[in-house]
Amino acid sequence: MTSASTSLPHPLDEALQLRRAADAQSAEPASASASESAAAAIAAGQYEGTTHPGYWNMVGPFGGITAATLLQAIMQHPQRLGDPLSLTVNYAGALTAGAFTVQAVPVRTNRSTQHWTLSILQPDADGAPVVTTTATAVTAVRRETWSVGDVPMPEVPRPTDHQAIVAPPGAVEWLNRYEMRPITGFIPRTWDGSGDHSLTQLWMRDAPPRALDFCALAALADVFFPRVWLRRARQVPAGTVSITVYFHATAEQLQATGTGFLLGQARGQEFRNGFFDQTVQLWNEAGTMLATSHQIVYYKE
Numbered sequence: 001m002t003s004a005s006t007s008l009p010h011p012l013d014e015a016l017q018l019r020r021a022a023d024a025q026s027a028e029p030a031s032a033s034a035s036e037s038a039a040a041a042i043a044a045g046q047y048e049g050t051t052h053p054g055y056w057n058m059v060g061p062f063g064g065i066t067a068a069t070l071l072q073a074i075m076q077h078p079q080r081l082g083d084p085l086s087l088t089v090n091y092a093g094a095l096t097a098g099a100f101t102v103q104a105v106p107v108r109t110n111r112s113t114q115h116w117t118l119s120i121l122q123p124d125a126d127g128a129p130v131v132t133t134t135a136t137a138v139t140a141v142r143r144e145t146w147s148v149g150d151v152p153m154p155e156v157p158r159p160t161d162h163q164a165i166v167a168p169p170g171a172v173e174w175l176n177r178y179e180m181r182p183i184t185g186f187i188p189r190t191w192d193g194s195g196d197h198s199l200t201q202l203w204m205r206d207a208p209p210r211a212l213d214f215c216a217l218a219a220l221a222d223v224f225f226p227r228v229w230l231r232r233a234r235q236v237p238a239g240t241v242s243i244t245v246y247f248h249a250t251a252e253q254l255q256a257t258g259t260g261f262l263l264g265q266a267r268g269q270e271f272r273n274g275f276f277d278q279t280v281q282l283w284n285e286a287g288t289m290l291a292t293s294h295q296i297v298y299y300k301e
Contacts, residue, residue, distance in 0.1 A: 010210045011177055012219070015052035015065050016072045018102060022046055045104035047073050051097050055174045060094030062174035063240045064222030068215040070118045070135045073104035075215065080106070081114040082141040083251055084214045088244040089135045096122060101129070112141045142250055153283040156183050159203040159261045178223055179207040181261070187225060188233040195233035198268035200224055209259035212290075214247060217254065220262060220282060221245045221293040227268030227278050228299045236299050241275070243295035249288065257284040274299060 022043045055065040067089045074080055101121045108115045118135040162181040185200035204223055206216055226238035249257075263283045268276050280293040 010206070010208065011052065011054045012065075012068070012206055012210060012216060015055050016049075016069060016215055018047035018049045018069070018072055018076060020046070020076075021048050021101065044079060045073065045077050045102075045106075047076065047102045047104070048099060049102060050099050051095055053097070053173060054177055056097075057172050057174055059239075060096065062172075062177075062219075062222070063089075063091060063243065064219035065174070066091070066095065066120070066133060067135075067222060067243060067245065068219040070102065070104070070120065070133070071137070071215050071218050073102040073118065074116055074137055074139065077104055077106070079109075080139060081109055082112070082139040084218075084247045085113070085138045085140040086244060086246050087135065087137045087218060088242065089133060090242045091133055091240055093130075093132045095120065095132050098122070100132070112143070114139045149289055151281060151289065153263055153287040153289070154201065154265065156201060156263065159285070162203065177207055178204055178220075179209070179261075180204045180223065185230055188230060191233055191235050193233055195229075195231045198227040198231040198266075200227075200230065200264075200266045202264055203261040204264050205259065205261045211259055212254045212257045212262075212284075214251075214254065217247065217249070217282070217291050218245050220264065221280055221291055222295075223264065224266040224278065224280065226276075226297055226299065227266065228271060228276055228297070231268055231271060231276075236301065238297055238299040241296050241298050243293060245291055245293040247291050249290040253284075253288055253290065256286075257288075257290065260285045262290065271299075274301070 049069060051061050055062045070089060071084060071087055104116060104118045106114050107117050116137040119131050120133040121129040121131055124130045159181050162183060164179050164181050167175040181203040183201040222243060228238055229235055266278055266280045268278050270277055276297050278295050282291045283289050
């Protein structure tokens with residue numbers, strides 16, 4: 001018999017629950033006009049969701065869960081072709097606690113690639129829908145080709161050689177949704193302006209452990225704290241403006257990774273005039289690069 005603890009849904013699966021907002025035909029008649037086809041695509045890609053308190057950040061949800069939610073709309077879409085190749089999310093404004101609508105539209109489908117536009121909307125004080133988030137994505141059918149990795153996984157101690165961090169009382173709730181085992185470059189011990197680099201390496205996975213999929217991978221690409229905090233050792237206000245995740249793994253490679261740890265590496269490249277960028281690489285324990293990401297972040301003096 002399955003125990004109660006193992007039968008409970010994972011917090012990530014709860015947060016990613018989307019309900020189809022309108023029924024639409026998964027197949028269109030051959031005589032359908034272009035406008036009718038476009039309307040069917042829009043209707044098929046409207047979903048309703050609700051923010052999850054377990055992934056709450058300082059203001060609104062953790063950015064990674066927002067990215068994962070947008071990708072989930074694509075994964076559920078009846079017209080999806082292939083698996084995720086790239087996802088770019090632009091955070092126009094913070095989601096508030098409560099219901100929201102996701103719109104996912106396949107704007108063009110080629111033989112092996114499919115291009116998407118996405119948005120998240122919430123009602124304002126007057127009940128009018130307001131866009132909080134926009135995104136674009138590409139899915140693709142992957143084929144066997146010559147392949148090589150030019151950025152090998154760094155040689156680091158195994159996950160069991162490092163202690164998992166414990167979020168302090170009063171910390172943002174989403175930190176409790178991940179098991180993070182820092183190797184180098186984690187939160188500064190003192191906020192005294194003495195920072196001299198922005199490199200972080202850590203082992204990480206969902207907490208409790210959960211089999212890896214594309215949505216979970218998208219969220220994991222955003223678990224790093226702002227690089228400006230490490231580079232300056234000053235806890236200045238900061239927030240992601242836009243993030244792009246590139247998915248290099250196949251569904252089979254994610255399945256092989258299972259509930260294992262990912263090695264995450266993040267580094268800032270340029271800090272200037274209120275914005276900095278951040279590059280990220282994610283490998284599984286076998287050394288396979290699963291995803292890379294790049295984001296631009298606002299910081300305030």
